[in-house]
Amino acid sequence: MTKQNYQVAVVGATGAVGQQMLKTLEERQFPISTLTLLSSKRSAGKSLSFQGKTYTVEEATPESFEGVDIALFSAGGSVSKALIPEAIKRGVVCVDNTSAFRMDEGVPLVVPEVNENDLRNHKGVIANPNCSTIQMVVALEPIRQAYGLNKVVVSTYQAVSGAGLDAVEEMEEQTKAILAGETAEANVLPVSGDKKHYQIAFNAIPQIDVFQDNGFTYEEMKMINETKKIMHLPNLEIAATCVRLPIETGHSESIYFETEQAGATAADVKARLSDAAGVTLQDDPTNQVYPMVTTAVGKPDVFVGRVRQDLDRANGFHAWVVSDNLLKGAAWNSVQIAESLIKLNLLEKQA
Structure with missing residues (x-):
């Protein structure tokens, strides 16, 4: 029992x-x-x-x-x-x-x-x-089930809370300093133990975690390797570029993916996403409806929008994916x- x-x-x-x-x-x-x-x-x-x-x-x-x-x-x-x-x-x-x-x-x-x-x-x-991996695979899994996946290229726009409370506090202090015309001190990001530190306030830092010998960061390699393991796709072609933005909570991702099977349309992809567990489809460009961290934070789902077919590859698609990195992530x-x-x-x- x-x-x-x-x-x-x-x-x-x-x-x-x-x-x-x-x-x-x-x-x-x-x-x-x-x-x-x-x-x-x-x-x-x-x-x-x-x-x-x-x-x-x-x-x-x-x-x-x-x-x-x-x-x-x-x-x-x-x-x-x-x-x-x-x-x-x-x-x-x-x-x-x-x-x-x-x-x-x-x-x-x-x-x-x-x-x-x-x-x-x-x-x-x-x-x-990893938080950025979780929201991506939730969005991609219904597509993989229906059409298979050959390739994924993702660029992330990650919140500061992913680096911990110290990073959030430093972002807030830097913002106050800059708005007051003072010099912003940087001691935490991109990596507290790395050689250099940069301000995150009013900035975008193209480094999350330390660089590896292949030029990718550890965060990027986590996304690559974890996705292959979770989805049981060891031969999946996948690349990632991870960027830290001055946002407190909520990761965003621009994902390009290619399906294994041909013939799917953007409408087909949206239909699969609309019925998927843990996914909320927000995709109405005519009325400017798409996922944003300001509406996703505090909610457990992965939000997907801006789904469109690639202009050059019939089996290629683009999507915008947002989720609360402290919740679903x-x-x-x-x-x-x-x-x-x-x-x-x-x-x-x-x-």
Whole structure:
């Protein structure tokens, strides 16, 4: 018989994504019997509210996971690498929102609308994909199912919240400084640990994460490799250019894709998208209806619009895709995975 309530831990509860996870768990009325909020030693002792009750955040240690059924991790890759093996030893199923395990052989990388059944093969940890990857594959999956995919070229316009609360605060301070005629200080973006830092206020930075030897950034390679893994398309031709914009929350993407089968029209593509799980089609150019972060933020769906056929390739199409990077790109997808684990009866302890 399926267990009705679960002991849940949230690791990184004080961070931007951790707080969204708590809000999402509350809104979804996730079946929780006991909630444990965990963080680094630095953040331990803080108080957070959940369902009208105040919880004290504890320092995450291996012993924190005793008795826990499912743990949602969003505290950085080093924390996940250190603590997830310890949690698994204690019988915990872990949903990890970092890049620590995403490309590991045998670790499911899951977006429920795309590859929910991959959860059946988990060995204690399920990886939550990169935020920019998630919204792209949700938009592309109905197209892949109907017509196949040969090629994808994506340019992203990513919000500062994807780099953490420090980056958001720096953007706000830079904006105030520039408007006051003062010099803007830059210490966080594009990468806090990199050699140079640039202002994000009133700017576009064509670097997210560190550069690799092939000229692509780590963020771009994450999109490329994760998409192939999630969609089970190892030979998919895909390229990405990731850009940071001075927007607090909400990623936008311009996606060009080529279908495997010929004969589809823009109307066909829109029809598939309009019926797709997790997708809201906003596409009425005559009335200037298209997705924007100002209307997408705070909502769990992936919004798609500006769908049009390429002028030179009959099997080529363009689309504009927008989603809340802290919700569908992180917290909501993680909670969705947890809900899918319950639905598929994958959280029950084996006798």
